[in-house]
Amino acid sequence: MTDAALTVKDLWKIFGRGADKIIGTPDADLSRADLKAKTGCVVGVRDVSFEVAPGEVFVVMGLSGSGKSTLVRCLTRLIEPTAGEVVIDGHDITKANESELRELRRTHASMVFQHFGLLPHRQVIDNVAYGLEVRGVGRKERREKAAEIVDLVGLSGYEMSYPDQLSGGMQQRVGLARALANDPSLLLFDEPFSALDPLIRRDMQNEVIRLHHELGKTMVFITHDLQEALKLGDRILIMRDGEIVQIGTPDEVVGAPADDYVKDFTSEVPKSHVLTLKWVMREPDGQAVDGPVLRSDQIVRDAARTVLDHRGPCRVVDGDTVVGLVDDEDILRVVVAEESLA
The missing domain is CATH 3.40.50.300 (P-loop containing nucleotide triphosphate hydrolases)
Structure with a gap:
């Protein structure tokens, strides 16, 4: 990910006396409970990195x-923060006066x-x-x-x-x-x-x-x-x-x-409300398939009616490339699993 709006790198927050001396030592690898028992310090955030x-x-x-x-x-x-870097729109928050x-x-x-x-x-x-x-x-x-x-x-x-x-x-x-x-x-x-x-x-x-x-x-x-x-x-x-x-x-x-x-x-x-078709489709087998074309990032629930009405395999595409096939059995497998949890 480039030109991130927010970059967080190696961020730590440890509460307690001498917290800044823990990072980089074997104590930093202790569990939260063990570190507290040994040093009296509590880890709030441990070595977190991500970009937005x-x-x-x-x-x-x-x-x-x-x-x-x-x-x-x-x-x-x-x-x-005890240690680490936070950059918002190119500005390093941790170094700001x-x-x-x-x-x-x-x-x-x-x-x-x-x-x-x-x-x-x-x-x-x-x-x-x-x-x-x-x-x-x-x-x-x-x-x-x-x-x-x-x-x-x-x-x-x-x-x-x-x-x-x-x-x-x-x-x-x-x-x-x-x-x-x-x-x-x-x-x-x-x-x-x-x-x-x-x-x-x-x-x-x-x-x-x-x-x-x-x-x-x-x-x-x-x-x-x-x-x-x-x-x-x-x-x-x-x-x-x-x-x-x-x-x-x-x-x-x-x-x-x-x-x-x-x-x-x-x-x-409810997995049909979250999973996309890429999670339920099967590999295309080279057979010629007519009928609806669905996107691989389409939510299962949103695609269900189209697939069930077609009564046959539907093509799943990523851009212009066919990446899979999906039929009523693939859709119903997800829905039936949800009903068994209800």
Whole structure:
């Protein structure tokens, strides 16, 4: 991956006295529990490296204590990394001085938290414009920009409302609008919808998808919810005990889990909703096949009706090349396996 929007290399965060002296020693290879017992230090993030492409939605997920929230806070040095490198749009965050870091946070990266952190004494329009105010943008200009973003996130008509007059979902929209108002290149979401009711949470997930399609922002999204990760992510990083267990696209994580930990995570996922045809097709045998042509990256569920209606093999292509065949048995094999889990 070249010209990455975000590059994380060999990132460590160890909490405790003398943490910086552990990396590079045999103690660094100890398990989290053994290191704590020996040194009193706790590993939050252990030697993590990855890249995020411009315009990608990159999801980091794991159970409580896996290190995902520590990781996202290290990306903007809300938590100071112990070692490693974080580069956002060519700027090495770990080498920035205080003024450079403030500027990077104001212009390159914005964060949306689970707890909205809205200013209770300010109306929606001024909450959204707050970042612009900090940057020294004039009142008229910042209010005009804030009004555009308020409309973008579906809050038109609520500009003059105060936070306590809004529902939880609407407050989170204000938080999202505030993050967007600075026009950052990178949006960081730290479990932003965890406290919302399920229906509101689903609406907000759809809102993120819509905004991503409209704006094309690079996004790093933290969650403990696999369904949320599969719905939002172009790629998913799964963490355990501060380490990377697997990085892959949703269909790779579900179709080829790296270990039993990931396999357990994905065991109840409806595979026809995630797997693409490349996971269920068989090798082309050279026979002439007429009928529908399907893409190898098409979701099984979306292709099912076409395949079942055809009542025969369908060609699966990658670009202009036939890479496989799929028929009703291939589709039904996935669906029947799902029903056996239900």
